[in-house]
Amino acid sequence: MFRKYKSLFILFLAVFLLVACSSETAKEQEKKKKEVNLLFNFATSSLDPNVDTSYVSLRAGITETLVHLNDKDLTIEPWLAESWDSKDGQLWEFKLREEVTFQNGKPMDGEAVKASLERAMKDSLAIKNALRIDSIEAKGNTLMIKTEGPFPEFPSELVHPNTSIIDVTESDYINKPVGTGPFAVSKFTPGTAVDLKRYDSYWGGAAKLEKARFSFNEDANARSLALESGDADIVFRPEIESLANLEAIDGVTVESTSTFRVHQMTMNLERKALQDIHVRKAIDALIDRSSIADTILQGHAEVATGPFPSTFSFAPDYPKKENGMEAAREYLEKAGYKKVHDVMQKDGKPLSFTLLTYSSRADLPLIAQVFQSDAAQLGIDVKIKQIEIPEEYMAANRDWDLTTYSNLTAPRGDAGYYLNATYHPNGALNFSGADDDHLTALIDKLNVTVGQKKRSDLAEEIAMYVDEQVYNSFILHPNTLVAYNSNKVENWITSRSEYYILTNELDVK
Known part of the structure; x- marks a missing residue:
């Protein structure tokens, strides 16, 4: 009897150990899964690649565009389109890459x-205005695209994330767009994260990662703490004040990379006070750019004299301007304002501004506060209003005067994108309401100009005119800051365009 129980006990113990080992093995396998959690500074409630201004679908590797921007030399190159050509700049032939499939297995023909392009133009007026397509004909893997007029730089417009190619027969664009990228959507929680899984049949070669999480948190301090605690592997724009602490942690790498971005003071030209150029010059003179770059950005920025970084051939050598409190006061006096009982006023009416800002770029609210403080010394009341999605708010509301806004000005290595979007009456980012016939004519001329030298010269002329008229005020060109666990993450590249983030080459050790 004893032997019988002993045998049963040994059998039970063996089974127990086998289950325990299996459980441990499963846990170990789970640990070894190749995945990363990237924490981004913008939240989104939609993954719709044709309208989402956070561009999460492209950044997370879900979708791709016909044309790609080379971050190193700022030239455009093939992506989903392998080649393109036009004899007159109006009728374009695009050859699509062969054997590309959507993440549902259907061919991309x-x-x-x-x-997909027709759907993008239908749902986004901004894309419709940017592409200016008259007609599209498809035959096999060839597209014939006719623009409304000669448009030599048309292919560069197809770099824009909102032109991402998706399978439009899969209609849940908000939660699960079906693209051609290396990662497919597994689950989307609006405002929180999108969980991704590897698409094994990706045309560029299956991703090295099995899974990825592209999560959102607009609090810079929270992003830094998430990296410190190990809750995130890669964080975009950690809190500036936390950089020294992060760099002191073993295995944490912090990268500061120059981009094509500008922090600017966007001016609502439909507001009466701002229709006076002297008031606009006063605002421009009040901005202490060097102090902001040194204190708020702690040197991770270049002081801006215009929308384009100084390294670009179309960035003019601007004339020296008078800056500071006294210069601002003199401009306001030219506009008819006087300081009475510590209040800057004209015809008995005080000068005041509503200034919009948003926290997803942590330095912008701080810039707004500095401007508010400096303006108060001149007797100008500045009311700061926090908003969430600046593009949506500025487009839908005209109850504001100024906005601390950040924008990519030359993400395709060409000035045409920013000048069209920001200063053309039909521009997608013309939140100022700029409608200057001379300026519009110059931009229209740029749109039909061929040759980089001629385009750069004309773009420089336009940028100089914008500066003379003080249509918006430019503060600084911030670096992109990324911190990541380099003990774990391999093949990370900080994109200068900020478009390409999760790629099929990203890996873990």
């Missing part, structure tokens, strides 16, 4: 791309 001419008809699918045609349907």
Whole structure:
């Protein structure tokens, strides 16, 4: 009897150990899964690649565009389109890459791309205005695209994330767009994260990662703490004040990379006070750029004299301007304002501004506060209003005067994008309401100009005119800051365009 129980006990113990080992093995396998958690500074409630201004679908590797921007030399290069050509700058032939499939296995052919572009133009007025397409014809893997007029730089517009190619027959664009990228959507929680899984049949070669999480938190301090605690592997724009602490942690790498971005003071030209150029010059003179770059950005920025970084050939050598409190006061006096009982006023009416800002770029609210303080010394009341999505708010509301806003000005290595979007009456980012016939004519001329030298010269002329008229005020060019666990993450590249983030080459050790 004893032997019987002993045998049963040994059998039970063996089974127990086998289950325990299996459980441990499963846990170990789970640990070894190749995945990363990237924490981004913008939240989104939609993954719709054709309208989402956070561009999460492209950044997370879900979707791709026909044309790609080379971050190193700022030239455009093939992506989903392998080549393109035009004899007159108006009728374009695009050859699509062969054997590309959507994440549902369907082929990406001419008809699918045609349907995707048409859907983008239908749902986004900004894309419709940017592409200026008159017609699209598809035959096999060839597209014939006719623009409304000669448009030599048309291919560069197809770099824009909102032109991402998706399978439009899969209609849940908000929660699960089906693209051609290395990662497919597994789960989307609006405002929190998108969980991704590897698409094994990706045309560029299956991703090295099995899974990824592209999560959101607009609090810079929270992003830094998430990296410190190990809750995140990569964080975009950690809190500036935390950089020294992060760099002191073993295995944490902090990268500060120059981009094509500008922090600017966007001016609502529909507001009466701002229609006076002297008031606009006063605002520009009040901005202490060097102090902001040194204190708020702690040197991770270049002082801006215009929208384009000084390294670009189309960035003019601007004339020296008078800056500071006294210069601002003199401009306001030219506009008819006087300081009475510590209040800057004209015809008995005080000068006041509503200034919009948003926290997803942590330095912008701080810039707004500095401007508010300096303006108060001149007797100008500045009311700061926090908003969430600046593009949506500025487009839908005109109850504001100024906005601390950040924008990519030359993400394709060409000035045409920013000048069209920001100063053309039909521009997608013309929140100022700029409608200057001379300026519009110059931009229209740029749009039909061929040759980099001629385009750069004309773009420089336009930028100089914008500066003379003080249509918006430019503060600084911030670096992109990324911190990541380099003990774990491999093949990370900080994109200067900020478009390409999760790629098929990203890996873990």
